[in-house]
Amino acid sequence: MASKGTSLRKYALVRLALVVPLIFIVLTLVFLLMRVAPGDPISASLGGHAPQSQIDEIKAELGYDEPIWKQYFEYLGQIARGNLGTTITDRRPVTDIVRDNGAATLELTFYAMIVAIIVGVTFGLLAGRYRDTWIDGSGRLFGIVIYAMPVFFLGLMAQLFFGSYLGWLPTSDRASPIVEATMETHTGFFTVDSLINGDWNAFTDSVKHLVLPAVTLGLVTAGVFIRLIRVNVIRTMKDDYIEAARARGIDERSVVYDHAFRNALVPVITVVGLTVALLLSGAVLTETTFNWPGLGHTLLTYLQNRDYAAVQGLIVVFALVVVVASLVIDFVNAYIDPRIRY
Amino acid sequence: MAVASPTDTPIQPPRSRLSGVRRAFAPVSEARGMTRTMLWLGAGITLAFVLIAVLAPVIAPYDFDAFEANGKRFPQLAPPSRDHLMGTNVQSTDVLSRVIWGTQTELKVVIVSLIISIGVGVPLGLFSGYFGGKLDRVLVLLMDALLVFPFLLLAIVIAFLLSDRVGQGILTAAIAITVVYIPLYFRVVRNHTISIREEPFVEAARALGARPLTIIRKYVFFNVVQNVPPLATLNAADAILTLAALGFLGYGIQPTEGAEWGYDVNRAVSDAASGIWWTGLFPGLAIVLLVVGLTLLGEGLSETINPVLRKRPVAPVELEAERPLEVEPR
Secondary structure: OHHHHHHHHHHHHHHHHHHHHHHHHHHHHHHHHHHHOOOOHHHHHOOOOOOHHHHHHHHHHHOOOOOHHHHHHHHHHHHHOOOOOEOOOOOOEHHHHHHHHHHHHHHHHHHHHHHHHHHHHHHHHHHHHOOOOHHHHHHHHHHHHHHHOOHHHHHHHHHHHHHHHOOOOOOOOOOOHHHHHHOOOOOOOHHHHHHHOOOHHHHHHHHHHHHHHHHHHHHHHHHHHHHHHHHHHHHHHOOHHHHHHHHOOOOHHHHHHHHHHHHHHHHHHHHHHHHHHHHHHHHHHHHHHOOOOOHHHHHHHHHHOOOHHHHHHHHHHHHHHHHHHHHHHHHHHHHHOOOOOO | OHHHHHHOOOOOOOOOHHHHHHHHHHHHHHOOHHHHHHHHHHHHHHHHHHHHHHOHHHHOOOOOOOOEEOOEEOOOOOOOOOOOOOOEOOOOOEHHHHHHHHHHHHHHHHHHHHHHHHHHHHHHHHHHHHHOHHHHHHHHHHHHHHHHOOHHHHHHHHHHHHHHHOOOOHHHHHHHHHHHHHHHHHHHHHHHHHHHHOOHHHHHHHHOOOOHHHHHHHHHHHHHHHHHHHHHHHHHHHHHHHHHHHHHHOOOOOOOOOOOHHHHHHHHHHHHOOOOOHHHHHHHHHHHHHHHHHHHHHHHHHHHHOOOOOOOOOOOOOHHHHOOOOOOOO
16 A cells, blocks of 8 residues: 555654664764773784884874874774774684684574573563463463573583583584585585585584583573563453453453463564564673674673774674664564554 | 451541551561562572671671681681681682672662662653653663663663773672663563553542642553563562673672672682682572572562462452552553
8 A cells, every 4th residue: 555655654754764863873882982081002903012113103093193083083984884893913804703603603592592582482471471470470480580690600500411411412612613614605604504415414513512502591581571461461351352352252261362372472573673682682691601603702802802993893793783774673563563563 | 368458447547548558568468378478488598698798797708808807817718617608719718708798789789779770760751651742752762772772781881881980899780780670660660650640549649730740640650650660570580690691701799899609609619620619619509599689589589479470369359459550551
């Protein structure tokens, strides 16, 4: 229909227009944090003992000797052109790091999200449906305990039990060294690439490496889903249209499954979007625990080397991912629920 | 029941501050069923940890960094035994002592960070929501921008920048955590203030010529502040997790300044490969238990205070008691 098309497009445009100042402020914040903060990033990244001439040379090369406002506009211009800067310590373009290590993070978070949705939706719906019964009680207890469980602690316990006690699963890296070295990359997802290459051994190897980190991160994220879906179901069950459906004599099963659950799940899409930020935070910890060579792991390495330029570029990437994710979620929501388009 | 007491006497004295407090706590004594269990269990666990923290000097067998006693060096990575109930770690320190002293560190950081984030977030939200205008728009945009960052990354970067200049102590960790929570308080308080601002009683006060500051202090503040305790409790739980995560990544409390559970779990990762479980299990369990306690308390509080989720006893309750909790329209 034409009218639907225009209003959706209008909504999308308004939403996009609102994102521009947000991104601008985010970029400015990062710049202020990393550059205007006192101290000298160049000498810090060189260990604080480099001769002045060497520091000056690198400064000139990276444009750090320019006045601060000039650096700021230079920085904005670079990002607009898709250039996230170059690291100080090993002179790699940040975009290369994103390409090389981003796939690892993406693969981990993708499978973790699947685990989170399966576990979270099941437990959340059941707990909300059977409120104040033992199902609700155990579902909530699970939700609370899993929320209280730091992802690195759960990972450590999983390593102890499945790794060193049972010896079933590997506890670090994305694949065995040989597999990793010989893997021909297409998508950067080891589980997909190995199938494209038709290498069954590589596939099982990378799946084995993926199980512990993905389940760990997924379970922790599921805690959020359980809590929110449960409250949603309870709220929906109190709505007038549920009452109306019951009044019309519709079978209680159908009321719950066809009317309540379906409507209680719509907000989950929003939650998935909000979880992206949480998932990325969790990924930093999971990657560290399981030595998973993703973006979070890389960021921490650069932090340790006091490489301000790399940190700045990677932080921008993380923030942009969250902004884009929330934008996409808003579009999907507007498409599903016409009330959101104003 | 205690609930009915304000209206027991026919001639009501002018509302004192105490009756306001009692009214605010009325839902707590009304809580029933699971909510009540959660509330008391959570309060019990939290209290136990507070006691452990306060009594740490008395109950901890050794100092958090002690590796010898009476001139005898502790064994390295010894499994739990009579001398060391939770074993010892790779630096020969007693795990039990570190867990107990860690409670103190954790609670100190959380208290400092809560004070800062409430102290900054609530007033900002009140003023921004009440006065609106340009200041409001700028603050909202700024806070939204802060919420865009994955919270842990923001905390890491702040801790990293501060540790270069201030050092890695309790204050650094608390500030790094605070930056994450100020926007949350700001948002909740601001949105609530906006809805309260248009209420008839605020308009009446305005019509009587009350100054904005008086209105905020006397009429808006008490209505808005009811949201803070559940949020603060849940945030305290979250702050523990953030601090532990910072510690795990090496940006928390410096090991020489105090015992910290997240740091201990990090040190235990390398022990895991050789099947040593006691160095990581106990500090990790301490994190889980404290966070569970705070979460139960916070969820219990928000279920009792949030009228949408609240289940009341069937006994009639006069409307007077039902009024003060404003239902935010959804």
